[in-house]
Amino acid sequence: MTFSGRRGTVQALQEIDLSVAAGEFVALIGPSGCGKSTLLRIIADLQVPSSGTVTVAGKSAAQARLDQEYGFAFQQAGLLDWRTVRANIELPLQLHGVDGDARRRRVSELLGLVGLEDFAEHRPPQLSGGMQQRVAIARALAEKPALLLMDEPFGALDEMTRERMQDELVRITDETGAAVLFVTHSIPEAVFLADRVVVMSPRPGRISQVVEIGLGERNADTREAHEFYAAITTVREALRGRLGKGDGDGDGDGALVDSREAL
Amino acid sequence: MSGAGRFSVLALPALVLGAVLIGLWQALVDGFGIKSWILSSPSEIWRQLTSLFNGIVIATTHTGLNAIVGLVVGVVVALLLAGLCTRLRLLGHAVTPVVGALAAVPIVCTAPLFLFMYGLTSSTPRRAVVAIAAFVPVYLNTIRGLSEMSTVHAELMRSLAADRMQVLRIIRFPGALPHFCTGLRIAASLAVISAVVSEYFGGLQNGLGYFISDQAHNTNYPAAWAAVLAAVVLGLIFFAGAVLIERVLLERRVTTAS
Numbered sequence: 001m002t003f004s005g006r007r008g009t010v011q012a013l014q015e016i017d018l019s020v021a022a023g024e025f026v027a028l029i030g031p032s033g034c035g036k037s038t039l040l041r042i043i044a045d046l047q048v049p050s051s052g053t054v055t056v057a058g059k060s061a062a063q064a065r066l067d068q069e070y071g072f073a074f075q076q077a078g079l080l081d082w083r084t085v086r087a088n089i090e091l092p093l094q095l096h097g098v099d100g101d102a103r104r105r106r107v108s109e110l111l112g113l114v115g116l117e118d119f120a121e122h123r124p125p126q127l128s129g130g131m132q133q134r135v136a137i138a139r140a141l142a143e144k145p146a147l148l149l150m151d152e153p154f155g156a157l158d159e160m161t162r163e164r165m166q167d168e169l170v171r172i173t174d175e176t177g178a179a180v181l182f183v184t185h186s187i188p189e190a191v192f193l194a195d196r197v198v199v200m201s202p203r204p205g206r207i208s209q210v211v212e213i214g215l216g217e218r219n220a221d222t223r224e225a226h227e228f229y230a231a232i233t234t235v236r237e238a239l240r241g242r243l244g245k246g247d248g249d250g251d252g253d254g255a256l257v258d259s260r261e262a263l
Numbered sequence: 264m265s266g267a268g269r270f271s272v273l274a275l276p277a278l279v280l281g282a283v284l285i286g287l288w289q290a291l292v293d294g295f296g297i298k299s300w301i302l303s304s305p306s307e308i309w310r311q312l313t314s315l316f317n318g319i320v321i322a323t324t325h326t327g328l329n330a331i332v333g334l335v336v337g338v339v340v341a342l343l344l345a346g347l348c349t350r351l352r353l354l355g356h357a358v359t360p361v362v363g364a365l366a367a368v369p370i371v372c373t374a375p376l377f378l379f380m381y382g383l384t385s386s387t388p389r390r391a392v393v394a395i396a397a398f399v400p401v402y403l404n405t406i407r408g409l410s411e412m413s414t415v416h417a418e419l420m421r422s423l424a425a426d427r428m429q430v431l432r433i434i435r436f437p438g439a440l441p442h443f444c445t446g447l448r449i450a451a452s453l454a455v456i457s458a459v460v461s462e463y464f465g466g467l468q469n470g471l472g473y474f475i476s477d478q479a480h481n482t483n484y485p486a487a488w489a490a491v492l493a494a495v496v497l498g499l500i501f502f503a504g505a506v507l508i509e510r511v512l513l514e515r516r517v518t519t520a521s
Contacts, residue, residue: 045421046418046421046422065422065424066424068423070422072419072422074415074418076415078413080416080433080434080437082437082438082440091423091433092423094433095423095425095433096423096424
């Protein structure tokens with residue numbers, strides 16, 4: 001697999017050839033067990049592939065991680081409950097020795113970016129799930145990475161919060177210009193967010209189809225648009241098509257159920 | 264809720280019940296003319312407490328000093344060892360089960376041994392008993408807190424390219440703090456118990472434990488009960504101290520972000 005970030009390409013997983021341009025938003029979708037999270041984690045060097053090599057931004061995945069070429073947002077926000085929102089967002093800057101003044105300025109910017117200025121001194125348990133996820137996203141963006149890796153960050157949120165978070169993410173990526181690789185179970189989420197939806201299938205995990213989403217600028221009407229539904233149908237058929245040809249042991253059931261649920 | 268309101272809800276029922284029980288106790292002793300060597304009445308105990316007050320205070324001070332010195336030593340050793348065992352995993356795998364086994368041993372049982380091995384004329388053996396008793400819960404709770412780290416925090420720190428010391432400082436230590444405080448509360452109570460009980464086996468005759476057994480030997484039961492009351496107060500002071508430290512530590516943890 002070839003994955004191109006802003007500054008280079010990534011080699012990961014067999015049979016997969018994909019490149020992501022600067023600022024591009026790519027969603028990975030597929031049934032449970034199709035390896036979409038694994039792929040993301042290999043790129044992030046959270047997991048080491050059993051064979052093959054990975055390069056991110058022209059470096060090995062390990063080097064890219066050490067050089068902080070990406071920000072990572074997990075499904076669980078993973079905040080430190082004993083720290084204030086401000087201190088949570090500050091964590092990457094603190095770890096990498098950014099001095100106090102620059103830190104405070106950057107955290108203020110980020111608080112504004114995710115709309116949490118009024119909650120800077122709150123602690124995570126006082127926040128809703130959506131707000132916690134926004135803190136996590138702000139944290140992932142703290143050092144202005146060119147690449148944002150997101151592993152089902154909205155998976156645990158209710159549908160309405162989820163849509164609001166999607167709107168927020170569209171705005172944030174517009175403002176930061178970061179490329180995003182986004183793992184999700186939800187077809188509408190993938191279609192709404194991504195420039196391209198990469199449909200994966202299991203055993204072995206591979207890309208079965210790449211769907212270009214030509215929705216242009218996202219806004220309040222996007223979810224009502226005919227093109228939106230058409231794209232959803234295309235992605236769903238891509239997922240289902242794979243199932244039809246697949247091993248027929250019910251592997252992909254998860255995806256179909258997920259997609260119905262999500263709609 | 265206001266301070267006074269909280270007090271009346273939380274403390275008042277217990278205080279009323281306590282007062283009623285003491286009243287019943289007094290009425291029982293008076294009404295049936297029970298002798299003090301069978302059951303001392305509250306008023307007798309109070310009389311002994313006031314007349315022997317200075318002696319009881321001095322005895323409480325000696326015992327309290329043994330308890331605090333032993334507690335501090337036990338806590339410091341427990342923290343150092345827990346920190347070391349977190350750095351050197353193999354050492355932890357060796358030490359933790361042994362300390363766990365030690366937790367099942369009633370440490371005060373070793374008090375006579377320490378006494379005769381390390382000197383009848385010194386407070387050191389008693390303090391050693393207290394230190395061991397306090398060490399165990401602090402070590403076990405702290406090591407559990409230090410080793411418990413959620414997967415997402417571990418992966419977060421890895422994705423942020425944090426080194427081991429940063430993980431220790433930013434995730435493990437603050438994460439272990441509530442566990443340590445739990446251990447400290449248990450240790451504080453154990454320290455007082457151990458300090459009092461370790462005086463029952465002879466040695467220096469200056470503390471509360473000696474006072475209680477001496478008065479009991481002389482069948483001055485009300486005086487012995489008065490000293491028991493002092494031991495209860497000492498235990499409460501230690502417990503309250505531990506709770507206070509817990510509050511301060513957990514409060515500070517929030518604000519020591521950067």
